[in-house]
Amino acid sequence: MNEEQIRKAGEILSDPRNQKQEVQALQDTMYVIGGKWRLLIINSICNGNRRCRDIQRSIPGITTRMLSRELKDMEANQLIKRTVTPDSPVLVEYTETDYCMSFGGIILEMISWGKQHREKVMKDQGN
Numbered sequence: 001m002n003e004e005q006i007r008k009a010g011e012i013l014s015d016p017r018n019q020k021q022e023v024q025a026l027q028d029t030m031y032v033i034g035g036k037w038r039l040l041i042i043n044s045i046c047n048g049n050r051r052c053r054d055i056q057r058s059i060p061g062i063t064t065r066m067l068s069r070e071l072k073d074m075e076a077n078q079l080i081k082r083t084v085t086p087d088s089p090v091l092v093e094y095t096e097t098d099y100c101m102s103f104g105g106i107i108l109e110m111i112s113w114g115k116q117h118r119e120k121v122m123k124d125q126g127n
Contacts, residue, residue, distance in 0.1 A: 032077050037062055037070050039107060042100060045080060050093040 033039055037059065044058040056067050071094060074080045079100040085091040 032079070033103070035070070037066060038074060038079075039110070041067070041070055041074065042079065042096065042107065043111075045094055045096050046101075046104070050095060052092065052094070055094065 033042075040059045040062070041055060044055045047058070049055045049058050052064075052067060052071070055071075056062055056064060059067075071080065071082070075082050075094075078097055080094050081097050083093050083095065085093070
């Protein structure tokens with residue numbers, strides 16, 4: 001985050017706001033994208049992994065059961081679309097929805113912040 005972004009964030013956060021609405025909005029956001037796996041699953045799908053097995057291979061530590069549960073919840077929240085091709089064998093693919101892409105900028109900012117944070121911590125530990 002550069003100095004201009006920090007200044008803007010400070011201005012926004014210092015203005016009088018409706019905390020009750022903000023808490024509700026944050027809770028709603030955390031419900032939809034929260035948890036250990038959802039952002040990783042979205043990132044995997046957005047990087048071209050469409051089939052369950054490919055998604056699972058791209059996310060270290062996620063179990064088949066957990067992935068299946070998360071995919072169902074994400075489909076219910078309209079973040080992903082499940083498409084079944086009834087060929088033999090049946091092919092199931094997952095794709096991101098436009099609704100999911102609407103917070104793509106937030107995900108990219110989180111990735112950027114995470115990289116900067118890791119660099120900062122590593123640099124500070126080196127001193």
